[in-house]
Amino acid sequence: MDKSKLLNIVRNKLLEKIQKFEKLIEETRASNSDTKSSMGDKYETGREMLQQEINNLQRQLNEALNQQAFLQKVNTESSAKVQKGALVETEKGLFYIAASVGEVICDNRKVMTVSTESPLAKAMAGLTIGQSFSLNNTSHTVKQIW
Template identity: 25%
Template structure:
C-alpha cells in the first residue's frame, strides 16, 4: 500500500465490523442450540447424570452469553469511533509505520485486508497507548523495536 486513503480506512472499518457481526451471529446460534439441547434433555432414572449435563450446558451458555456481550460492546465501540483525521493519532486512526499498518479500533489482532496485513488494535492495548498523540515522523519503541510513523489517517 502506497498511501493511506479514507476509502481504504472506511472499507477496513466495515470489514472489522463484519468480523464481529459474524462472531455475534455464531454465538447467538450456539446459544440457541445449547438452549434446545437443554430443553430436549429429559429426566431419566439417572437423575444425577441429567443434572450434571444440564449444569454443564448452563455454564456453557453463560460463557457464550459473556462472549456475546463483549462482542456487542465491540460493535458499539466501532460505531462510536470517529473517522475524521486529527493532527495526532487517536482512537480510530489508521497508522502506517516502517514496520506495518496499525488500526486503532478494537483488539482483533492481525487481519488480512486487500492483500495487506493490518494490525487491528485497541487504544487501550500497550502498543495502542504508545501511538496515542503521536504524529508523522515520530519514532515509537515497542518490545525493544523502534518504528517510525510514516503517516496516519
C-alpha cells in the same frame, strides 16, 4: 488508504462474529433442554457445564456488541496523532485502532485491527509521525497516520 472502506470491513467481520455467538448460544440452549433425564447427579453436572458454556458465550457476545456500539462512534477522518479510529503505519505493519477482529485485507494490504484497550494502542496513543515507542522490547516508529 480508504478508512471508510476499512471501517465497513471491520463492522462486517464483527457482525459475523456476533451472529456466530448468537447461533452457538441458541444451539447450546437447545442441547441443554435435550439433556433432561433421570440420571441424578450426572444430569445436574452436565446441565451446569452447559449453563457455564452459555454464560461464557453470552459474555463474549456482550463484548462483541459493545465493540459494535463503539464502532458507531469511530471517526473516519484523518488525524494528526494516534487515537481511536486512527490507521497507523509502523515499520512492523498497519494497525487500525478500533475493534479487535484480527487481521483484515483492505486495498490489497494487511491491516491488524486492535482495540483501544490493547497494550499496542495504549503505547501508541497520542504519538505523531516520526515518534517512536517500545512494546515487548521491540521498538516501533510511527511512519504514517490516516
